[in-house]
Amino acid sequence: MIEVNNLSGGYHGTPIVQQVSFSVRQGELFGILGPNGSGKTTLLKMLSGILSSQQGSVKIKEKSLKQYTAKELAQVVAVLPQILSQEFSYTVKETVALGRYAHQKGLFRTWSEDDEAIVQRVMAQTGVAKFQKHSLHELSGGEKQRVYLAQSLAQQPEILLLDEPTNHLDLSYQKDLLDLLKKMAKECGLTVISIFHDLNLAGLYCDQLLLLEKGKVNKLGHPSEILKEHRINSVYNTNVKKQSHPQIPKPQMSILPEQLQEEMAKIKLNEAWLSQSAEMIRFESPIPMRTLSAGVIGSGWGWHRTFVNRHVDKDYHYENHKEEMGQYLLNNGLDLNETVGMMTAVHLKDVAFQLIEKEDFSVFIVVTAGVGNAVDASFPCRRMTNNNPGTINTWVIVNAHLADEAFVQAIMTATEAKTKALFSKKVKDPVTKTLATGTSTDSVLIAASQRGVHFPYSGTSTELGQVIGQGVYECTIQALEKNRGERR
Numbered sequence: 001m002i003e004v005n006n007l008s009g010g011y012h013g014t015p016i017v018q019q020v021s022f023s024v025r026q027g028e029l030f031g032i033l034g035p036n037g038s039g040k041t042t043l044l045k046m047l048s049g050i051l052s053s054q055q056g057s058v059k060i061k062e063k064s065l066k067q068y069t070a071k072e073l074a075q076v077v078a079v080l081p082q083i084l085s086q087e088f089s090y091t092v093k094e095t096v097a098l099g100r101y102a103h104q105k106g107l108f109r110t111w112s113e114d115d116e117a118i119v120q121r122v123m124a125q126t127g128v129a130k131f132q133k134h135s136l137h138e139l140s141g142g143e144k145q146r147v148y149l150a151q152s153l154a155q156q157p158e159i160l161l162l163d164e165p166t167n168h169l170d171l172s173y174q175k176d177l178l179d180l181l182k183k184m185a186k187e188c189g190l191t192v193i194s195i196f197h198d199l200n201l202a203g204l205y206c207d208q209l210l211l212l213e214k215g216k217v218n219k220l221g222h223p224s225e226i227l228k229e230h231r232i233n234s235v236y237n238t239n240v241k242k243q244s245h246p247q248i249p250k251p252q253m254s255i256l257p258e259q260l261q262e263e264m265a266k267i268k269l270n271e272a273w274l275s276q277s278a279e280m281i282r283f284e285s286p287i288p289m290r291t292l293s294a295g296v297i298g299s300g301w302g303w304h305r306t307f308v309n310r311h312v313d314k315d316y317h318y319e320n321h322k323e324e325m326g327q328y329l330l331n332n333g334l335d336l337n338e339t340v341g342m343m344t345a346v347h348l349k350d351v352a353f354q355l356i357e358k359e360d361f362s363v364f365i366v367v368t369a370g371v372g373n374a375v376d377a378s379f380p381c382r383r384m385t386n387n388n389p390g391t392i393n394t395w396v397i398v399n400a401h402l403a404d405e406a407f408v409q410a411i412m413t414a415t416e417a418k419t420k421a422l423f424s425k426k427v428k429d430p431v432t433k434t435l436a437t438g439t440s441t442d443s444v445l446i447a448a449s450q451r452g453v454h455f456p457y458s459g460t461s462t463e464l465g466q467v468i469g470q471g472v473y474e475c476t477i478q479a480l481e482k483n484r485g486e487r488r
């Protein structure tokens with residue numbers, strides 16, 4: 001649809017954009033990224049013919065841009081500019097109707113039924129139909145942005161060029177606008193080329209990205225190739241972290257405020273942060289910790305300050321136990337956004353915990369263990385509803401900075417150590433009579449302060465893994481012995 005070859009251009013003979021080449025297929029959403037002053041708008045101006053090139057070529061539908069008359073070009077390409085502060089006092093509908101200009105024929109440019117239908121349709125699509133009689137002055141920045149989008153769409157272009165289209169839009173209209181563009185690209189074959197400052201939106205919606213650096217192409221490709229931590233940090237001269245979107249396989253970048261980095265001074269794990277009653281064991285950290293857990297509340301990845309292991313009666317049964325647990329925590333003055341909550345029928349006096357302090361990191365392990373519902377994971381068989389409640393709840397709280405791999409390996413290491421403890425205590429699956437590997441309701445929490453020394457891994461060959469393995473093993477043995485009355 002568009003082919004750009006070795007394009008250079010700028011102002012007053014000075015090249016701003018230099019030797020840029022790329023091609024965009026029909027129906028593609030193509031994003032242009034780059035820091036302020038990197039030449040994005042200059043490139044867009046050259047694509048729309050507002051600024052002539054100094055070198056290279058732009059071909060639109062296999063015809064050189066230079067061979068198009070202004071009217072021919074307007075029938076193919078529409079431009080949504082950045083909003084200007086001054087507008088004429090047109091009404092919304094009049095402004096949108098200007099988009100039909102390139103398609104009107106004859107000396108008197110009569111307004112046809114088709115023109116009216118198209119204008120009404122695009123006003124409805126962009127959510128501005130309700131303002132159609134209002135003067136443009138009366139609208140907010142975001143509303144004006146949508147009116148100009150409607151004007152561009154009224155032009156019924158094959159190619160739409162946009163300079164930061166989400167600039168004035170609130171979150172919901174950003175999504176609506178990009179959803180609409182994506183839909184038009186997919187269903188009507190509209191080709192969209194847009195400048196983005198928001199890397200995450202660009203990553204979510206674009207098929208291809210062009211990253212400009214000082215007027216030149218730094219990289220052209222799929223969003224996952226462009227949105228790499230090291231690349232963005234080097235081109236934008238900043239410090240962003242990349243993580244995956246929680247629901248779809250798309251990269252997301254987060255900025256890290258300088259002040260917060262300074263505030264993230266080291267902390268010292270303290271046993272006094274653990275409190276205990278017959279009803280709950282509670283660990284309260286003065287800072288939010290990054291967590292990965294299978295808690296009833298706060299499961300998966302998160303940042304949490306309070307960890308609760310709540311004692312429930314062995315007959316505890318609620319249809320919606322998450323809701324009941326949430327209500328219980330709220331009644332105890334806890335914030336559900338900051339809390340990981342687990343349950344156990346084990347008496348909480350039988351808890352075992354251990355603080356292990358090493359030179360540059362520390363680990364606090366807390367275990368409650370009941371094995372009435374012990375299970376041999378290698379032995380599949382039908383199990384009746386559990387009449388012998390148990391559960392081994394294991395918390396591993398690390399004062400260090402863990403990579404994602406280290407979180408996952410900490411779960412593996414803790415699980416292996418727990419299983420070894422069950423073997424040592426010869427705990428058996430009451431159904432299969434074979435050695436048990438865990439119970440049917442075990443839960444685990446890995447928490448890390450994300451301060452101080454960085455651990456990329458925590459498998460059993462690492463110092464951290466060895467501390468976790470030994471600590472979980474010893475605490476599980478101790479908790480089991482207490483639970484069986486073998487120890488006080």
Ligand SMILES: Nc1ncnc2c1ncn2[C@@H]1O[C@H](COP(=O)(O)OP(=O)(O)OP(=O)(O)O)[C@@H](O)[C@H]1O
Nearest residue numbers: 010011012016034035036037038039040041042043
């Ligand atoms: N009309 C102009 N005359 C002279 N120089 C200009 C003109 N417009 C832009 N420039 C210069 O060209 C360079 C690139 O500007 P451009 O607007 O293309 O950058 P951009 O990547 O779109 O930046 P931003 O993210 O800030 O919008 C800048 O150094 C700018 O000062």
